[in-house]
Every structure is written in structure tokens, then in C-alpha cells.
Amino acid sequence: MSGAIRLAVFDCDGTLVDGQHEICAAMDEAFLALGLRPPAHGAVRRAVGLSLPQTMRHLASEEGIEIQTALVEAYKTAYRTARAEGRVSEPIFAGIRLLLDQLREEGWDLGVATGKSMRGLLHCLQVNALSDHFVTLQTADNHPSKPHPAMLQAALDQAMALPADAVMIGDTTYDIAMARSAGVRAVGVAWGYHPASELIAAGAEAVAMTPADLKDILG
Known part of the structure; x- marks a missing residue:
């Protein structure tokens, strides 16, 4: 150099x-909150590293932008709640x-x-x-x-x-x-x-x- x-x-x-356990758990909660089937955890792990909007485009590609945006907010809520309750490791x-x-x-x-x-x-x-x-x-x-x-x-x-x-x-x-x-x-x-x-x-x-x-x- x-x-x-x-x-x-x-x-x-x-x-x-x-942090895969917490990421997968929050993703489960986000999808369930919108009445959707959570994605496989393997798919969630593969999306780690992308921004949340990009992640939801990958994991909920069959849904429209409004649902994907709602999933972003649901994930943030789930993760923040877990962190506030001391469940994030x-x-x-x-x-x-x-x-x-x-x-x-x-x-x-x-x-x-x-x-x-x-x-x-x-x-x-x-x-x-x-x-x-x-x-x-x-x-x-x-x-x-x-x-x-x-x-x-x-x-x-x-x-x-x-x-x-x-x-x-x-x-x-x-x-x-x-x-x-x-x-x-x-x-x-x-x-x-x-x-x-x-x-x-x-x-x-x-x-x-x-x-x-x-x-x-x-x-």
C-alpha cells in the first residue's frame, strides 16, 4: 500500500x-404482522447486508411497493421492540x-x-x-x-x-x-x-x- x-x-x-437470530426473528414478526408467510431463514440470511428496502424487494418480490414499505416499518418496529426489551444479542x-x-x-x-x-x-x-x-x-x-x-x-x-x-x-x-x-x-x-x-x-x-x-x- x-x-x-x-x-x-x-x-x-x-x-x-x-446477529442472524435477531434478524430472522424480527423478519418473522414483520411478515406475520402483515398477515404474510415469513420467508425461509436461509433467504433472510442471504439478504443480510442490503438496506431494508432492498431486502424486502428480495424477500417479498411478489408484493407491491406499498406492502414492501409496510414490511420495512414492521421490521423496524419488531427489532426496536426486541432491543428495548433486552432480547437483542x-x-x-x-x-x-x-x-x-x-x-x-x-x-x-x-x-x-x-x-x-x-x-x-x-x-x-x-x-x-x-x-x-x-x-x-x-x-x-x-x-x-x-x-x-x-x-x-x-x-x-x-x-x-x-x-x-x-x-x-x-x-x-x-x-x-x-x-x-x-x-x-x-x-x-x-x-x-x-x-x-x-x-x-x-x-x-x-x-x-x-x-x-x-x-x-x-x-
Whole structure:
């Protein structure tokens, strides 16, 4: 890498933390609230990383825009209620905290680019004691859904890093496509929601099997 600032941007769900149980539960509640059959959890996991409107377009493609919009709001309500009642658990994957600490010690700046809302991301980072680890946080609140490169471009601007000095790390093909669109290195992780073969096919330069592997890949 050529510049003074090295930036590693992480996806959140499926990369830093495992929130699939809460996501699937809130999705069930949202669909049931509108009298619809909930989608299979496998389909829900595959959509993790997209913004909520995009997710509902995938999961409720046979429904009109009004129903899809209502599903977005129903999901938000279900998730916020679960969080307020203390039912949301988004545990950090084993080895991630050590990896983040090591990268910071080696001079990396860290960021997050996620389909979560900013409120949801801040809560997730707080409960996992990661709030002080990142110099830039980009969410679906103010950007188009992945794989549009807007979130990653904003992260580069805020961190004052060049694309050639940055890497996007994620568990879905949406992360990989976003990185390639932004001219940033793309590295996949195998502990999330899309298989390694799909990440490679999407253009990942490598797929880490463990956080320790990821450390080696980043160099």
C-alpha cells in the first residue's frame, strides 16, 4: 500500500458480529404482522447486508411497493421492540476483537460499512465494547444500499484514505461488489452468510477462514 493512511473497512452482521437470530426473528414478526408467510431463514440470511428496502424487494418480490414499505416499518418496529426489551444479542465472533486490536496497533485505521441503521450499529458496537475502535461509520441511513459504492467512498473521504490504501472486508457478495466498484481491495470471510466460493466468484482476492487468516491476508 502506497499512502500514509491504511484503512480497513468491515461489514458488521456476519463479519464482526453474529446477529442472524435477531434478524430472522424480527423478519418473522414483520411478515406475520402483515398477515404474510415469513420467508425461509436461509433467504433472510442471504439478504443480510442490503438496506431494508432492498431486502424486502428480495424477500417479498411478489408484493407491491406499498406492502414492501409496510414490511420495512414492521421490521423496524419488531427489532426496536426486541432491543428495548433486552432480547437483542449480537455477539462478536471469536477472534475479531484481537484482530481489531492488532490492526490498530499496527497503524491501521478501521471503519464499518453496513446495511444497519446508525442507531442499530451504535448499539451493537456499544454492547460489544467496540465503540472506540472505528474512525468512520457508514450505514444505510444516508447511502444507497450495497453494492453501490457510496458508503465505501464516504468512508475513504472521512478517513482521508486513498482507494489503493484501503480494503473492504465482508461476508457477502454485496460487500465484494461494493469494494470493486469503489476501486478498493476486496477480502471475504468464510464465517458469515455467503459461501466462500461465491465470494471468490464475485471478485474477492481471498477469503479468510478465521480472523487469524484475515490478519495474514491483510499483511
